[in-house]
Amino acid sequence: MREINMGVSIGGVEFQNPILVASGTYGYGSEAKDYCDISGLGGIVTKSVSWKPRPGNYPRRIVETASGMLNSIGLANVGVHAFVDEKLPYLENFNTKIIANIAASSTEEYCNVLRHIEENASKNLVGYEINVSCPNVKDGGLSFGTNVARVEELTKALRPLTKKLLIIKLTPNVTSVAPFAAACEASGADAISLINTVLGMSVDIHTRMPRISTVTGGLSGPAIKPIALAKVYEARKACTIPIIGIGGITSASDVMEFLIVGASLVQIGTANFINPNIGNQIFSELRNLLIDKGIVNIQDVVATLKVADQMKALGW
Amino acid sequence: MREINMGVSIGGVEFQNPILVASGTYGYGSEAKDYCDISGLGGIVTKSVSWKPRPGNYPRRIVETASGMLNSIGLANVGVHAFVDEKLPYLENFNTKIIANIAASSTEEYCNVLRHIEENASKNLVGYEINVSCPNVKDGGLSFGTNVARVEELTKALRPLTKKLLIIKLTPNVTSVAPFAAACEASGADAISLINTVLGMSVDIHTRMPRISTVTGGLSGPAIKPIALAKVYEARKACTIPIIGIGGITSASDVMEFLIVGASLVQIGTANFINPNIGNQIFSELRNLLIDKGIVNIQDVVATLKVADQMKALGW
Amino acid sequence: MQDTIRSQIQRSKVLGRREIARGLVVLKFQNSFVAEKAAPGQFVNVLPKIDFSDPFLRRPFSVYNTSGDSAEIIIQDHGRGTAILAATGIGEHLDILGPLGNPWKYNETTFETAILVIGGAGVASMPLLAKQLEKDNKLYAVYYGARNKSLFADEYLRKIEYSTDDGSKGFHGSVIENVRKDLNVGKYSKPKIFVCGPTGMMRSAILLANEFRIPCEVSLETEMACGIGICQGCPVETSIGEAESTGRKFHLVCTQGPSFAKEQIVL
Amino acid sequence: MQDTIRSQIQRSKVLGRREIARGLVVLKFQNSFVAEKAAPGQFVNVLPKIDFSDPFLRRPFSVYNTSGDSAEIIIQDHGRGTAILAATGIGEHLDILGPLGNPWKYNETTFETAILVIGGAGVASMPLLAKQLEKDNKLYAVYYGARNKSLFADEYLRKIEYSTDDGSKGFHGSVIENVRKDLNVGKYSKPKIFVCGPTGMMRSAILLANEFRIPCEVSLETEMACGIGICQGCPVETSIGEAESTGRKFHLVCTQGPSFAKEQIVL
Numbered sequence A, B: 001m002r003e004i005n006m007g008v009s010i011g012g013v014e015f016q017n018p019i020l021v022a023s024g025t026y027g028y029g030s031e032a033k034d035y036c037d038i039s040g041l042g043g044i045v046t047k048s049v050s051w052k053p054r055p056g057n058y059p060r061r062i063v064e065t066a067s068g069m070l071n072s073i074g075l076a077n078v079g080v081h082a083f084v085d086e087k088l089p090y091l092e093n094f095n096t097k098i099i100a101n102i103a104a105s106s107t108e109e110y111c112n113v114l115r116h117i118e119e120n121a122s123k124n125l126v127g128y129e130i131n132v133s134c135p136n137v138k139d140g141g142l143s144f145g146t147n148v149a150r151v152e153e154l155t156k157a158l159r160p161l162t163k164k165l166l167i168i169k170l171t172p173n174v175t176s177v178a179p180f181a182a183a184c185e186a187s188g189a190d191a192i193s194l195i196n197t198v199l200g201m202s203v204d205i206h207t208r209m210p211r212i213s214t215v216t217g218g219l220s221g222p223a224i225k226p227i228a229l230a231k232v233y234e235a236r237k238a239c240t241i242p243i244i245g246i247g248g249i250t251s252a253s254d255v256m257e258f259l260i261v262g263a264s265l266v267q268i269g270t271a272n273f274i275n276p277n278i279g280n281q282i283f284s285e286l287r288n289l290l291i292d293k294g295i296v297n298i299q300d301v302v303a304t305l306k307v308a309d310q311m312k313a314l315g316w
Numbered sequence C, D: 001m002q003d004t005i006r007s008q009i010q011r012s013k014v015l016g017r018r019e020i021a022r023g024l025v026v027l028k029f030q031n032s033f034v035a036e037k038a039a040p041g042q043f044v045n046v047l048p049k050i051d052f053s054d055p056f057l058r059r060p061f062s063v064y065n066t067s068g069d070s071a072e073i074i075i076q077d078h079g080r081g082t083a084i085l086a087a088t089g090i091g092e093h094l095d096i097l098g099p100l101g102n103p104w105k106y107n108e109t110t111f112e113t114a115i116l117v118i119g120g121a122g123v124a125s126m127p128l129l130a131k132q133l134e135k136d137n138k139l140y141a142v143y144y145g146a147r148n149k150s151l152f153a154d155e156y157l158r159k160i161e162y163s164t165d166d167g168s169k170g171f172h173g174s175v176i177e178n179v180r181k182d183l184n185v186g187k188y189s190k191p192k193i194f195v196c197g198p199t200g201m202m203r204s205a206i207l208l209a210n211e212f213r214i215p216c217e218v219s220l221e222t223e224m225a226c227g228i229g230i231c232q233g234c235p236v237e238t239s240i241g242e243a244e245s246t247g248r249k250f251h252l253v254c255t256q257g258p259s260f261a262k263e264q265i266v267l
């Protein structure tokens, strides 16, 4: 049997495989380690960290929906100091790449958090994912992510602060993601990741209250996979930097879909809640799938979508 | 038992109940009549009609997704002449309100189609729903619906042509639906309806081809209900004209959610494919629900969402 | 369009379940409506999961047999929906919409002998057709091809000319070659081919029919959402009618098919 | 945090199914891991539907009993997930993640008599607790209240003081009043209340405990996505710790609960 190369390199960083776990869906590694061989993952994106600890939103924070869930955690996190003092050192124990996801309410705060992590970075920290797309906090989040100019300004401000990967995490809650993808590339990002959750809502018809305390929340899970694929596809045509595909992944076949439309890496989010070991399971499923298909290099799958000539001629 | 008033009046038109069937999911009535007592429905929104007949897109046009489906029918329709000659007269047989949905690729075409229907209107035709939100054709559709100025211009052009209801059907594929809702109101629309389908995609990993011939398609069904509710809620705060809520409705409880967030009427779409009689079933479920809750007037439910004071104080 | 009700939704109790070949399960269910109305070639649209939205859409299956107030379908192992349906136990209920679509056109006077050509799991709509032809005292022959002999679901068919890819039963080779062989020797008077099987095999059948200038009707499978003509999701390109400006025109497989004369469609 | 594995996912075969009271079904399943490790008060997180995404999330259930290599849960009819799970047949499999959460704090030396207070279907975590207390030779009493006598799931409990809203069994009135009556007469030495039931009833239990200045531990139910501390979806507001600038602080019910001392939380 030929050797299958599952490694993917982006911005000079070699990931052992394309399967990462998404921010906010895997804690800081310590919680999931009982269920998952963390060292088998391509990487871990840690829960969004802000300058100060955040308690998160009032309950109720989650609600199940058809093939998905809404959440409004509100970026509950330990704050950047505890993050570098306690969480990063723990994650050094694992043979996987760590990406620190950062959330903030001002360019200055984003910069401060990144700078503080940079100064205290552990050896397997390979980059930063900048969350400009959280729908569940009033300050920051979407106010950045839905404004091309602000995303551009922020990326430019962060770029000089690190030589590590700078990844901008985009929201699907925009008319078109293309200008955001282009702006990220133009202002020096190494990659973009998408999608964050889709704005959604659910109502308790008996109390007539929203089921999520903040009225709206973020939709995730299999329900949004088609949306995520369309956004990755759109972004793929708008920029040349690598894309990390996120949204509703629960199987190796889902991963293949994202790779084919143009993602170089993927992140698994909500599916970790159902099965915290799903990353490793998908890895071996994916490897078998490649073997079945005689593909020796996972990177050969990326951006290989074929559109029928007939449809191309019609402008699709 | 007290009489339950299920009637809803918008723009001077009295609908016998708030449950309509959505454009493109019920044909022109004749197909579904074997399965459904059409006269029990609040109304029927007919398949989008354009000036000329359209054959629709090449197959494959539909694909199942998690709790939903993607479609790219491409506005297949008989054209406005056959519509007024054959379809409208047939629909006159039923004791329900008819709304003609219009799709076009230019303001002129929208006007011509509306004018032609207006000149030949049947007695139960009560209005027009203007589809500016179809994601599956290259000409028209979303190019209108994602541009506030064009929606405004179109609404202004159509308004003088009819005294019947003028309803603009909005797309969820925008950063914010609020300016569209406000623009529709400002330019004379009687109501807005939302949402049309969400842009999505699916890939066959074996052929590496998109599963939908036009690469992307429109996502509908229970998967998108949370998105639709959030959009209706956003629109409710941005305008005072009635809203028709659409997206993923499959039960009376779903209808209640839409009414509570602010819809006056609802439309059932994809669920008709599973059960072409679902409109009537939901009607009687809904009636029983009101009886259980001691609500005598369905209109009393509209826009009654309660947000906790604590959350209001935090800006939600 | 008739004015009497052609089809309806019925919760149907499963009365029997048997595996008739590798990966082929027959479910027998109580549904007097389908049992009474279904004509050869029609199908039913079955909900894989009542009350849950994943899987979401109904699945179409040919009516395989009817008797008294019950009907049968064959379910071939294909994906998630068929997996659920094939596992339905006796006493459980199926939510069935049907019968749908048009019957095979077996009443035409343009042919004298019906040649039923079956590829693999495409057998499901043939037993009712054969039964009808017998009832009508029509001549017919059955050609049935499969990869190997374990795959035949032939319980309701007689007079079968078997063929297998591996030679394990009957003619060694494709079912089309088997038919060609007999057409070559002029075995049948004024034959018409009725064919159901994989697309490639149906294409070959059309070519064969063209070669021998005989009529041929093919039964198509496309993805369907509604099965009743309201979603427009199930088109097959047609060669008939004026081409529009866009140069394309379609038939709906659910209401205008599922079977079409070879001239009607572009396969 | 211990370094040995505390819990894991296991496909668990259903060995038994019985209805023990109106709307309460007990499932017994093979799962040596849960059977061996589960301490009183812990729970398991059960997938309603393997391979399908609607319903989507796992559902949490207290470990009701363990014996040998099997464990039991009680499933109360609540919604779509519990409907599916309660219908699981013997021989079918459940996908079970557990045991999760922290045990009841029954080892504290601050009390001499454990008073187990059960409201309605909140019984599930009590049998293991009672069993443990007996094993540890601790004094305990059980107060069990329900709307009427058909609702008691008391098969594994002894020494029960019953109460019913309709007076059909035991004390006529609320379970809290029943406890109060006995506390009033000083029946128990250094008691601690362990309570599980509807929120209102647990609030009353806390008020009662405050009144008598006795410790009280409540077992909470919140919606959970993961059950293992990674989603932060299951907070309960806490009264402990410095209030932040935002004036709120939370515990996670899944990993810091499900049971909390009354002082720890705002209910």
Ligand SMILES: Cc1cc2nc3c(=O)[nH]c(=O)nc-3n(C[C@H](O)[C@H](O)[C@H](O)COP(=O)(O)OP(=O)(O)OC[C@H]3O[C@@H](n4cnc5c(N)ncnc54)[C@H](O)[C@@H]3O)c2cc1C
Pocket (backbone or CB within 6 Å): B063, B064, C043, C055, C057, C058, C059, C060, C061, C062, C063, C073, C074, C075, C076, C077, C078, C079, C080, C081, C082, C083, C121, C124, C125, C220, C221, C222, C223, C224, C258
């Ligand atoms: C008119 C007609 C008659 C049919 N008769 C039979 C029969 O008698 N016995 C039988 O086993 N199968 C029959 N089929 C095919 C059967 O409908 C599909 O195998 C089935 O829908 C697959 O569902 P799945 O969930 O297992 O597969 P998946 O691949 O998981 O399905 C995904 C989606 O694709 C659709 N789909 C996938 N393959 C097909 C297909 N070949 N045709 C139509 N839709 C498809 C499904 O309905 C579903 O919407 C018939 C199809 C049609 C159109």
Ligand SMILES: Cc1cc2nc3c(=O)[nH]c(=O)nc-3n(C[C@H](O)[C@H](O)[C@H](O)COP(=O)(O)OP(=O)(O)OC[C@H]3O[C@@H](n4cnc5c(N)ncnc54)[C@H](O)[C@@H]3O)c2cc1C
Pocket (backbone or CB within 6 Å): A063, A064, D043, D055, D057, D058, D059, D060, D061, D062, D063, D073, D074, D075, D076, D077, D078, D079, D080, D081, D082, D083, D121, D124, D125, D220, D221, D222, D223, D224, D258
């Ligand atoms: C630690 C813990 C232990 C529990 N032990 C038991 C037990 O032993 N026996 C028992 O019958 N029930 C128990 N429950 C409650 C049980 O989890 C819910 O009744 C169940 O999740 C409802 O699912 P559903 O699909 O039927 O309801 P739905 O209302 O359809 O569920 C919708 C969503 O809300 C969640 N949800 C609804 N009600 C509750 C609830 N009360 N608690 C948590 N999540 C809820 C569901 O998990 C699901 O995500 C426990 C809950 C917790 C948190």
Ligand SMILES: Cc1cc2nc3c(=O)[nH]c(=O)nc-3n(C[C@H](O)[C@H](O)[C@H](O)COP(=O)(O)O)c2cc1C
Pocket (backbone or CB within 6 Å): A022, A023, A024, A025, A047, A048, A071, A073, A075, A101, A131, A134, A169, A195, A196, A197, A219, A220, A221, A222, A224, A246, A247, A248, A249, A267, A268, A269, A270, A271, D231, D232, D233
């Ligand atoms: C409970 C929950 C918490 C999340 N928290 C964060 C977060 O802190 N930062 C972030 O960038 N994304 C966060 N996300 C978004 C996910 O990382 C991911 O982008 C999204 O859930 C879509 O992927 P999925 O469908 O696989 O879950 C969160 C998602 C969920 C469900």
Ligand SMILES: Cc1cc2nc3c(=O)[nH]c(=O)nc-3n(C[C@H](O)[C@H](O)[C@H](O)COP(=O)(O)O)c2cc1C
Pocket (backbone or CB within 6 Å): B022, B023, B024, B025, B047, B048, B071, B073, B075, B101, B131, B134, B169, B195, B196, B197, B219, B220, B221, B222, B224, B246, B247, B248, B249, B267, B268, B269, B270, B271, C231, C232, C233
């Ligand atoms: C197959 C299909 C065809 C549709 N055709 C139209 C159409 O012609 N015009 C239109 O305005 N909306 C069309 N829609 C959108 C629906 O009317 C509705 O807005 C959307 O499907 C969301 O509702 P649902 O989730 O209940 O289906 C179509 C939807 C589907 C699924």
Ligand code: FES
Pocket (backbone or CB within 6 Å): C223, C224, C225, C226, C227, C228, C229, C230, C231, C232, C233, C234, C252, C253, C254, C255
């Ligand atoms: S399946 Fe809906 S039109 Fe044919």
Ligand code: FES
Pocket (backbone or CB within 6 Å): D223, D224, D225, D226, D227, D228, D229, D230, D231, D232, D233, D234, D252, D253, D254, D255
């Ligand atoms: S349920 Fe996920 S953190 Fe508690």
